[in-house]
Amino acid sequence: MSTYISKRLIYMLVILLAASFLVFSLYALTPGDFISGNMKLSPERKAELREIYGLNKPLLERYLIWMKNALHGNFGYSLSQQTPVLTLFNQYIWNSFLLAVVSTFLTWVIAVIIGVIAAYKQYSWFDTLVMIGIFAAMSLPSFFIGLFLIKTLAVDLHWLPPGGMLTTGSSSTGLAYVKEVIQHMTLPVIVMTLLGLGSLTRYFRSNMIDVIKQDYIRTARAKGLSERKVLFTHALRNALLPAITLVGFELPALFGGSLIIEKIFNWPGIGQLYMQSFGLRDYPLLVGFTMLIAVLTVIGTLLSDILYHVADPRVKLQ
Amino acid sequence: MSSIGREITAGGSARQERAKSSIWRQSMQRLLRNKLAVIGLVVVVIMFLACFIGPVFSPYASNKIHMNIMNRPPNMRHWLGTDGLGRDVLTRVLQAGRISLTVGLASMVLSVLIGSLLGVIAGYFKGIVDQVVMRIADLLLTIPGLPLLFIFGALLSEWKVPTEYRMYIVMVMLSLIGWPSLARLVRGQMLSLREREFMQAATVLGLSAKRKLFHHLLPNIVPLLIVIATLNIGGSILMESVLSFFGLGVMPPTATWGNMIDAANNMLDFQNRPWLWIPPGLSIFITVIAINIFGDGLRDVLDPKKKK
Amino acid sequence: MNDLLNIEHLSTHFKTEEGTIKAVDDISLHVRKGETVCIVGESGCGKSITAMSIMGLIEGPAGKVAGGSIHFDGRDLTKLNRHELRHLRGNEIAMIFQEPMSSLNPVITIGEQIVEPLRVHLNLSRRDAHTRAIELIEQVGISRPEQIFRSYPHELSGGMLQRIMIAIAISCNPKLLIADEPTTALDVTIQAQILDLLRRFKEDSDMSILLITHDLGVVAEMADYVIVMYSGKIVEEGEVTQLFANPKHPYTQGLLRSKPVINQRQDELYSIPGQVPNPLELQPSCYFHDRCEHCMAVCRMEEPNLKKVGEQQKAACWLYEEAKVYA
Numbered sequence: 001m002s003t004y005i006s007k008r009l010i011y012m013l014v015i016l017l018a019a020s021f022l023v024f025s026l027y028a029l030t031p032g033d034f035i036s037g038n039m040k041l042s043p044e045r046k047a048e049l050r051e052i053y054g055l056n057k058p059l060l061e062r063y064l065i066w067m068k069n070a071l072h073g074n075f076g077y078s079l080s081q082q083t084p085v086l087t088l089f090n091q092y093i094w095n096s097f098l099l100a101v102v103s104t105f106l107t108w109v110i111a112v113i114i115g116v117i118a119a120y121k122q123y124s125w126f127d128t129l130v131m132i133g134i135f136a137a138m139s140l141p142s143f144f145i146g147l148f149l150i151k152t153l154a155v156d157l158h159w160l161p162p163g164g165m166l167t168t169g170s171s172s173t174g175l176a177y178v179k180e181v182i183q184h185m186t187l188p189v190i191v192m193t194l195l196g197l198g199s200l201t202r203y204f205r206s207n208m209i210d211v212i213k214q215d216y217i218r219t220a221r222a223k224g225l226s227e228r229k230v231l232f233t234h235a236l237r238n239a240l241l242p243a244i245t246l247v248g249f250e251l252p253a254l255f256g257g258s259l260i261i262e263k264i265f266n267w268p269g270i271g272q273l274y275m276q277s278f279g280l281r282d283y284p285l286l287v288g289f290t291m292l293i294a295v296l297t298v299i300g301t302l303l304s305d306i307l308y309h310v311a312d313p314r315v316k317l318q
Numbered sequence: 319m320s321s322i323g324r325e326i327t328a329g330g331s332a333r334q335e336r337a338k339s340s341i342w343r344q345s346m347q348r349l350l351r352n353k354l355a356v357i358g359l360v361v362v363v364i365m366f367l368a369c370f371i372g373p374v375f376s377p378y379a380s381n382k383i384h385m386n387i388m389n390r391p392p393n394m395r396h397w398l399g400t401d402g403l404g405r406d407v408l409t410r411v412l413q414a415g416r417i418s419l420t421v422g423l424a425s426m427v428l429s430v431l432i433g434s435l436l437g438v439i440a441g442y443f444k445g446i447v448d449q450v451v452m453r454i455a456d457l458l459l460t461i462p463g464l465p466l467l468f469i470f471g472a473l474l475s476e477w478k479v480p481t482e483y484r485m486y487i488v489m490v491m492l493s494l495i496g497w498p499s500l501a502r503l504v505r506g507q508m509l510s511l512r513e514r515e516f517m518q519a520a521t522v523l524g525l526s527a528k529r530k531l532f533h534h535l536l537p538n539i540v541p542l543l544i545v546i547a548t549l550n551i552g553g554s555i556l557m558e559s560v561l562s563f564f565g566l567g568v569m570p571p572t573a574t575w576g577n578m579i580d581a582a583n584n585m586l587d588f589q590n591r592p593w594l595w596i597p598p599g600l601s602i603f604i605t606v607i608a609i610n611i612f613g614d615g616l617r618d619v620l621d622p623k624k625k626k
Numbered sequence: 627m628n629d630l631l632n633i634e635h636l637s638t639h640f641k642t643e644e645g646t647i648k649a650v651d652d653i654s655l656h657v658r659k660g661e662t663v664c665i666v667g668e669s670g671c672g673k674s675i676t677a678m679s680i681m682g683l684i685e686g687p688a689g690k691v692a693g694g695s696i697h698f699d700g701r702d703l704t705k706l707n708r709h710e711l712r713h714l715r716g717n718e719i720a721m722i723f724q725e726p727m728s729s730l731n732p733v734i735t736i737g738e739q740i741v742e743p744l745r746v747h748l749n750l751s752r753r754d755a756h757t758r759a760i761e762l763i764e765q766v767g768i769s770r771p772e773q774i775f776r777s778y779p780h781e782l783s784g785g786m787l788q789r790i791m792i793a794i795a796i797s798c799n800p801k802l803l804i805a806d807e808p809t810t811a812l813d814v815t816i817q818a819q820i821l822d823l824l825r826r827f828k829e830d831s832d833m834s835i836l837l838i839t840h841d842l843g844v845v846a847e848m849a850d851y852v853i854v855m856y857s858g859k860i861v862e863e864g865e866v867t868q869l870f871a872n873p874k875h876p877y878t879q880g881l882l883r884s885k886p887v888i889n890q891r892q893d894e895l896y897s898i899p900g901q902v903p904n905p906l907e908l909q910p911s912c913y914f915h916d917r918c919e920h921c922m923a924v925c926r927m928e929e930p931n932l933k934k935v936g937e938q939q940k941a942a943c944w945l946y947e948e949a950k951v952y953a
Contacts, residue, residue, distance in 0.1 A: 224714070286465070
């Protein structure tokens with residue numbers, strides 16, 4: 001087990017190293033930099049600033065400097081905000097996490113319930129309806145459904161605020177603050193849940209369909225257990241087991257924010273921060289964000305593997 | 319030994335052909351029995367026909383600017399209204415569909431081609447080739463796709479790629495993002511097929527590597543590829559629309575569904591002229607859902623593992 | 627009437643895309659208290675479906691008990707609602723299956739799986755159920771019950787798992803135990819142990835057993851009464867010694883002849899020629915006719931009825947009908 005994990009860890013580091021170089025070079029290649037985009041600066045001042053930020057040095061040298069700092073836990077300063085990248089991340093990431101954790105939770109609960117019932121009533125009209133719903137959810141263009149809901153529910157019907165995390169100029173505190181945030185997050189959470197629901201429901205449905213056919217389900221029925229117990233204890237436990245691997249894959253989404261949703265709903269999360277910085281070519285921040293997701297992806301994959309081995313009594317790690 | 323093998327397969331090939339055609343026919347029949355899948359297929363076909371032939375019948379196909387009929391809501395002459403330059407929205411949606419569908423289809427073909435080729439090679443030859451291909455795939459899968467696409471999009475703008483060509487580069491970009499997961503899937507399939515009894519039988523019979531690959535392995539992954547390819551079109555269309563919406567994909571004046579929705583970024587158009595951005599959004603949705611439903615029907619029929 | 631189980635004219639059908647399959651076609655059988663009845667036949671003859679029909683576990687909507695009655699201890703099981711049926715299952719009627727490896731839930735501990743019916747049917751407290759479960763594991767001859775209680779199915783061998791299945795089955799002292807090929811998936815040495823176990827429990831508790839098997843050795847070992855099924859029908863039945871000594875139906879004769887006998891080497895083992903007919907293409911006839919060496923004209927055109935052919939023996943074969951002459 002430990003050799004397996006240490007092997008995996010080494011491979012992870014190699015991949016991350018390669019990824020960091022690729023990401024760094026790609027951003028360096030991206031035309032325009034933070035300074036040339038600024039009209040207010042004189043050419044002399046621009047040259048001076050380039051010198052200070054080290055933008056004149058060759059790519060490899062810049063990368064090595066960045067890497068050296070990164071290994072010391074320093075991911076540089078955001079050029080536009082003059083704040084350490086990590087400080088900024090810490091500020092924004094929790095807003096993203098709030099959206100992600102609520103919508104992920106909702107997605108899982110709804111997907112499990114609908115998936116189990118649809119599988120149990122396979123080929124019924126309810127199941128057909130669920131299947132159509134699944135395909136619809138999987139086929140939604142995320143930005144379009146976001147815009148559409150803002151237009152109908154927020155702009156036309158005024159049920160919910162159209163965007164942001166707080167009403168502009170609001171200074172509410174305590175319970176009023178919480179209420180305001182909840183109101184503002186409702187729409188983005190609905191959209192994110194909707195977008196995730198399709199594939200997950202389908203996953204649980206097909207898992208359950210496979211499990212329901214197993215011999216041990218027949219045994220459970222033969223023991224005289226209630227259908228609810230057969231489904232939700234005996235079948236669901238088996239259907240949930242492979243789903244544990246998905247938990248790891250959710251990791252980047254949980255902390256990485258959603259570029260599109262946060263942009264559309266003007267949510268002050270890390271994805272929105274990235275979108276703003278992209279226009280400004282704030283490289284330290286862009287590289288930092290991209291590497292953050294890469295790290296989360298790699299850790300998530302490892303986590304999935306480990307969880308799977310831990311959860312399934314049949315599988316033993318070699 | 320090998321001559322026996324050749325005899326056996328030579329004698330079997332005619333029968334094999336017959337069996338193959340009947341398997342395909344059976345699959346078709348089963349597919350046609352799946353009502354939902356048939357509806358999906360019909361919708362896809364209608365969408366394609368409308369986009370590729372529809373504009374021919376439109377009196378507004380020239381996209382001439384009519385300052386006197388700007389921003390008209392839907393009416394009898396312009397069923398979906400007109401845009402800020404007085405162009406007919408319905409005609410533009412159909413013309414945009416051509417580009418979106420083409421991009422979706424082409425990038426699917428490209429990524430399936432790259433992905434399956436590399437996957438087959440990696441899974442069949444194993445060893446160092448496999449290592450190299452799969453490590454590159456791992457690397458690309460580690461880096462989030464959207465930022466990658468954004469960088470490429472920015473590069474395109476900087477290099478002043480003419481709009482006519484942007485479309486092709488967007489296709490390449492999308493397939494660059496799409497191939498790794500495909501290659502991984504195909505490789506996995508190849509590896510598991512290699513271990514199956516019938517492949518061991520083929521080895522025992524002394525068949526050549528080429529014969530094993532082209533007559534025994536590839537035919538077995540073709541159904542899988544067809545299914546993946548179909549479902550991939552929908553994903554490509556969605557990705558293209560995201561890029562174009564953010565101004566990083568295909569650019570105006572070439573219309574795509576994605577960049578037409580860009581109208582929603584304008585507060586006035588967003589609030590007061592929904593006919594500008596809702597029809598292209600619905601077009602994406604309807605097309606992709608139809609493709610996905612059809613693809614799922616195909617999977618039920620073609621993927622033996624999914625059989626009920 | 628001292629029949630515990632009384633099945634009359636039971637038919638169970640499955641709807642498929644190609645047509646309706648009559649998996650069980652108008653069969654009647656009786657199991658008395660403390661008796662062991664064996665249903666014998668090849669795979670697909672409907673013996674397992676009969677068992678599932680009794681349990682009310684035929685999977686709808688494709689499968690359905692299409693007719694007949696199943697009286698158990700005075701109640702018609704086909705008329706009970708889901709709730710009532712559930713209280714019977716695992717409680718008064720228990721069942722064990724062919725594949726012990728896949729019949730237990732892989733992600734739930736053995737202990738929990740034994741405890742479940744005790745809690746549901748006997749309303750035992752968690753602690754009492756635990757104590758009883760440990761007793762049961764000991765009763766089926768497994769040592770270190772506490773350790774087994776906490777293990778998962780994959781940690782046990784097939785023989786052990788089948789013992790656990792038996793422990794679960796007998797946990798609520800059922801009146802009837804249905805065993806569907808309980809030894810087929812096991813090694814020969816283990817088979818005997820499992821059969822011994824079943825016999826012991828039967829003698830201890832006066833429980834009846836409906837044993838389903840294709841193995842005539844098991845029948846000889848266990849049965850009081852034998853029922854031979856073919857293509858969803860009963861072709862012959864009788865008291866076990868009579869039937870073995872003097873099989874009437876050509877199919878039964880074939881079955882007995884195809885069984886290898888120790889110390890009697892034959893040049894070639896006998897096998898019944900031909901194949902089981904496709905259940906979708908059955909015409910009114912004796913379904914065995916095209917494999918039968920005594921096939922007559924009438925056999926192809928009309929179904930024989932089950933007729934008394936001995937003191938405690940019945941067969942459905944035209945050979946024993948009063949000559950019904952067809953030109």
